[in-house]
Amino acid sequence: MKDDSFLKITGLSKSFGGVEALSNVSFDLKQGESLGIIGPNGSGKTTLVNLITGFVKPDSGKVFFRGKEITGKRPYTIANLGIARTFQMAKAFHHLPAFKNIIIPLRSPRVKTFRGAQYGERDDIAIDLLEEVGFERDSAVPLKTAKSLPHGYLKRLELARCMALRADVIILDELFSGMSMSEVASTLPIIEKLKEEGKTVVMIEHRLRELFRVVNCLIVLNFGQKIAEGSPAEVMGSEAVKAAYLGSEE
Amino acid sequence: MAGMLIYGLINSIIFALITIGFTLTFGISGIANFAHGAFYVAGAYISWHLLNSLGFPYPLAIAISVLVTGFFGAILYRFVLFRVRGVILSEVIATFGLGIGFLELFRCLGLTGYDYKLPKFVDGSLELLGVYVDYQRLIIIVLGAVLLLFLWFFTHHTKTGLAFRAIAQDEHTALNFGVESDRTAMLSLGMGGALAAIAAIAIMPLSLIAVEEGHHILILALAVGIVGGMESTMGVIVASLIFGLSQIIVATYLSPNYTMIVMLAAIILILLIRPSGLFGKFKELEERI
Amino acid sequence: MAKIRREKKDSNGKYRKERLDRGIKARSDTIFALTSYREALYLVVPRAVTIIGLLILPLVLDIWWTKVMIMACVIAILALSWDFIASAGMLSLGQALFFGAGGYLAGVLNYYWGLSPLYTIPIATIAGATVCTLLFLPVLRLRGIYFAMVTFAMPLILVRIIEATRIWGGIEGLSALTPLPNLWVSAYLVIAAVFACLFGFRRLMDSDYGLVLRGMMDNDQAVMAGGINIYWYKAQTLFIGSAAGAFIGAFMTHYYRIVGTSAFSIDYSILPVACTVVGGPGNFAGAMFGAFILVPLCEYLRAIGSWRIVLYSFLMVIFVVAVPEGIFNYLERKYHQFEHWVKTG
Numbered sequence: 074m075k076d077d078s079f080l081k082i083t084g085l086s087k088s089f090g091g092v093e094a095l096s097n098v099s100f101d102l103k104q105g106e107s108l109g110i111i112g113p114n115g116s117g118k119t120t121l122v123n124l125i126t127g128f129v130k131p132d133s134g135k136v137f138f139r140g141k142e143i144t145g146k147r148p149y150t151i152a153n154l155g156i157a158r159t160f161q162m163a164k165a166f167h168h169l170p171a172f173k174n175i176i177i178p179l180r181s182p183r184v185k186t187f188r189g190a191q192y193g194e195r196d197d198i199a200i201d202l203l204e205e206v207g208f209e210r211d212s213a214v215p216l217k218t219a220k221s222l223p224h225g226y227l228k229r230l231e232l233a234r235c236m237a238l239r240a241d242v243i244i245l246d247e248l249f250s251g252m253s254m255s256e257v258a259s260t261l262p263i264i265e266k267l268k269e270e271g272k273t274v275v276m277i278e279h280r281l282r283e284l285f286r287v288v289n290c291l292i293v294l295n296f297g298q299k300i301a302e303g304s305p306a307e308v309m310g311s312e313a314v315k316a317a318y319l320g321s322e323e
Numbered sequence: 324m325a326g327m328l329i330y331g332l333i334n335s336i337i338f339a340l341i342t343i344g345f346t347l348t349f350g351i352s353g354i355a356n357f358a359h360g361a362f363y364v365a366g367a368y369i370s371w372h373l374l375n376s377l378g379f380p381y382p383l384a385i386a387i388s389v390l391v392t393g394f395f396g397a398i399l400y401r402f403v404l405f406r407v408r409g410v411i412l413s414e415v416i417a418t419f420g421l422g423i424g425f426l427e428l429f430r431c432l433g434l435t436g437y438d439y440k441l442p443k444f445v446d447g448s449l450e451l452l453g454v455y456v457d458y459q460r461l462i463i464i465v466l467g468a469v470l471l472l473f474l475w476f477f478t479h480h481t482k483t484g485l486a487f488r489a490i491a492q493d494e495h496t497a498l499n500f501g502v503e504s505d506r507t508a509m510l511s512l513g514m515g516g517a518l519a520a521i522a523a524i525a526i527m528p529l530s531l532i533a534v535e536e537g538h539h540i541l542i543l544a545l546a547v548g549i550v551g552g553m554e555s556t557m558g559v560i561v562a563s564l565i566f567g568l569s570q571i572i573v574a575t576y577l578s579p580n581y582t583m584i585v586m587l588a589a590i591i592l593i594l595l596i597r598p599s600g601l602f603g604k605f606k607e608l609e610e611r612i
Numbered sequence: 613m614a615k616i617r618r619e620k621k622d623s624n625g626k627y628r629k630e631r632l633d634r635g636i637k638a639r640s641d642t643i644f645a646l647t648s649y650r651e652a653l654y655l656v657v658p659r660a661v662t663i664i665g666l667l668i669l670p671l672v673l674d675i676w677w678t679k680v681m682i683m684a685c686v687i688a689i690l691a692l693s694w695d696f697i698a699s700a701g702m703l704s705l706g707q708a709l710f711f712g713a714g715g716y717l718a719g720v721l722n723y724y725w726g727l728s729p730l731y732t733i734p735i736a737t738i739a740g741a742t743v744c745t746l747l748f749l750p751v752l753r754l755r756g757i758y759f760a761m762v763t764f765a766m767p768l769i770l771v772r773i774i775e776a777t778r779i780w781g782g783i784e785g786l787s788a789l790t791p792l793p794n795l796w797v798s799a800y801l802v803i804a805a806v807f808a809c810l811f812g813f814r815r816l817m818d819s820d821y822g823l824v825l826r827g828m829m830d831n832d833q834a835v836m837a838g839g840i841n842i843y844w845y846k847a848q849t850l851f852i853g854s855a856a857g858a859f860i861g862a863f864m865t866h867y868y869r870i871v872g873t874s875a876f877s878i879d880y881s882i883l884p885v886a887c888t889v890v891g892g893p894g895n896f897a898g899a900m901f902g903a904f905i906l907v908p909l910c911e912y913l914r915a916i917g918s919w920r921i922v923l924y925s926f927l928m929v930i931f932v933v934a935v936p937e938g939i940f941n942y943l944e945r946k947y948h949q950f951e952h953w954v955k956t957g
């Protein structure tokens with residue numbers, strides 16, 4: 074294949090019992106591009122992320138990464154290939170101090186191949202990473218146990234995990250939901266910086282203003298179907314999207 | 324051949340009867356009731372006492388012991404499981420500990436030896452396709468069929484039953500629609516206990532009431548549940564048929580001793596091929612792990 | 613964190629009692645900041661008392677109590693193994709399987725091939741752990757509850773199989789096996805094993821490796837998202853945990869000079885869990901502490917026969933519901949706190 078596509082999915086479908094959570098969704102993403110996915114609640118956005126990252130197996134359809142098929146591979150295998158994700162409901166290790174949360178991805182085979190992730194150095198790397206996502210080192214926030222942290226911090230902990238993996242594709246599932254305005258404002262530059270570093274960012278977001286600062290193309294899902302695709306301006310102008318969001322009264 | 328089929332069928336129904344209470348509780352509340360074996364023995368033990376120590380008439384003794392055991396189930400939820408709900412470790416240890424505690428308690432209270440035997444409902448036997456089948460076993464067949472039908476009717480057509488199914492499918496949504504999760508879970512444990520007692524009273528007249536029977540029954544219920552898929556009634560039926568028939572076949576052609584090996588092999592095989600059992604919710608499991 | 617407790621009044625004014633955590637734990641739960649010789653001592657003393665105390669015990673106890681102590685160590689190791697496996701989020705109700713696997717392998721090696729305990733015990737440890745891990749491999753993919761169910765059923769089914777097929781001596785078991793040299797050797801061998809497990813497991817859980825295990829207990833999806841193969845880690849955990857169980861099973865085979873189906877008996881499954889729950893799960897010291905309370909208690913209560921199983925089963929339930937942190941953790945918390953009176957008016 075002469076394929077220059079980086080992350081490509083074709084015809085992904087998944088239903089849970091009778092509910093068709095996702096049907097026949099495809100897209101194609103080049104390295105360094107960034108994609109936004111929007112859609113009403115329950116439209117299948119999280120399911121799409123789960124399918125790409127291997128947490129759920131698709132009923133049909135395929136996922137390709139760097140030209141190789143990764144459909145149905147285990148989540149950790151996919152993470153090690155370089156696709157990292159955050160969870161919509163932050164999944165922290167509640168009994169561990171925040172920085173220890175980051176040590177776990179630092180032990181993954183992927184990170185072990187990079188220099189500077191040896192035992193003992195990991196603590197420092199983890200705390201540095203947390204500082205980057207805004208855990209104040211001076212007031213010892215990285216040392217607090219995760220369960221004592223406010224929700225916004227947990228979401229940023231998710232982001233830090235992706236950064237620790239040094240993933241090439243970072244999928245953010247409603248990262249900003251549950252964050253305060255100031256947290257969003259301070260997190261946005263981090264994502265923009267990741268983009269500048271050449272990472273491919275896939276962002277699911279209800280906050281459109283922030284989303285449009287990051288992404289240059291957009292997909293809209295509704296009832297598991299892709300109803301629009303294109304640049305943000307095009308997509309937001311489309312009738313189908315308006316109908317999906319406002320309800321199709323006419 | 325006909326004998327093998329008939330006895331295989333009876334065996335299967337016994338398996339199903341033993342398991343149904345366990346899987347009902349699990350399917351609705353997500354609680355694996357390791358005290359199931361204790362409920363089973365308790366059902367028989369209580370009715371034996373009502374019958375022999377207090378001189379109750381048999382039908383009354385049966386009714387009371389079923390109710391009492393069901394009540395125990397509800398109590399177990401209300402006073403123990405309620406407090407540790409959601410912590411799997413604690414749920415398992417609590418039911419496991421209570422199960423063993425009560426079984427050993429029965430032993431200490433004197434449940435050993437050959438005295439403890441429940442009478443058959445009706446004596447005598449019947450010739451069926453050239454095989455003699457006693458009435459007790461026929462009753463078990465009928466009872467099994469009736470119970471399965473009843474359960475189906477209950478979960479599909481009564482309000483409580485529908486609430487059961489709602490909780491089993493999606494606890495959060497069910498809660499939003501006003502189903503009380505705790506009350507439902509309590510009921511499910513109560514029903515699980517009552518079903519264990521019914522099974523015990525029907526099956527125990529074929530053998531002695533013994534403490535070991537409690538552990539034995541728990542293993543069988545676990546085996547059937549694992550192979551059939553925990554939450555599914557269909558799974559229970561199919562797995563019971565598999566075990567019931569294969570047990571008779573193995574016993575006839577090899578030796579009765581090998582039935583346990585078949586069981587172990589079936590468990591391991593199923594876990595390797597379809598970890599959530601034949602009819603279990605495979606996808607769900609995989610996501611929740 | 614200061615907590616107001618009681619109040620008192622005297623001629624000088626009002627006081628209230630304040631309870632403080634000692635400064636050592638200030639930075640975080642797991643990082644100690646030692647600032648003085650006294651604080652170091654304060655941490656060392658409990659550990660030293662445990663080690664020295666246990667080493668002296670066989671010297672001061674009579675034979676009967678030494679045997680009780682050995683039994684306590686045996687159960688302690690099973691409890692430590694249980695706690696270790698549980699700290700990776702796996703809930704075992706079948707410690708007897710590990711115990712029995714080790715016991716039978718040692719017995720078979722000794723009975724049929726005449727190998728001395730010097731060889732049977734190490735071989736049985738490794739081989740037993742391998743067998744147990746392989747048996748549980750299919751379950752690792754499932755939720756905790758399935759793991760519990762299969763672990764519970766496995767030893768009981770194996771007993772039936774041994775009884776039915778009459779392999780390895782059937783119901784009677786294998787007897788007249790090579791004994792261990794003497795009681796001293798036995799006592800210090802188990803003591804060494806307890807220390808190895810206690811400090812080994814603690815050290816392991818404090819390392820980055822243990823971090824992954826604790827992460828799996830909290831949330832295995834997040835561990836997978838971190839690029840870690842949880843099944844591989846779980847298999848390793850299981851191997852280590854079952855090796856401890858198999859070792860002590862092999863030891864008991866030679867200590868009793870007999871191995872039978874009782875090696876798979878439910879006692880070896882439930883007593884370690886009871887010990888851990890009563891002592892306090894999660895930090896290994898609690899598991900050991902629990903064993904050293906419950907086992908002597910049971911021996912002391914031997915007279916009441918099978919009532920003692922009733923007793924420890926119910927004790928376990930009471931603790932899990934009412935005192936989930938366990939005795940040890942409670943005492944530890946108290947040890948790390950001190951109270952004093954402060955003037956309020």
Ligand SMILES: Nc1ncnc2c1ncn2[C@@H]1O[C@H](COP(=O)(O)OP(=O)(O)OP(=O)(O)O)[C@@H](O)[C@H]1O
Nearest residue numbers: 089092094113114115116117118119120121161610
């Ligand atoms: N594990 C599951 N089991 C059963 N149904 C599921 C599961 N996961 C998702 N669904 C269903 O699939 C549909 C799509 O859900 P999904 O979480 O993908 O939506 P979403 O677009 O992420 O919504 P939101 O904006 O609320 O996050 C919903 O109807 C949901 O109930």
Ligand SMILES: [Mg+2]
Nearest residue numbers: 118119120161
């Ligand atoms: Mg979502």
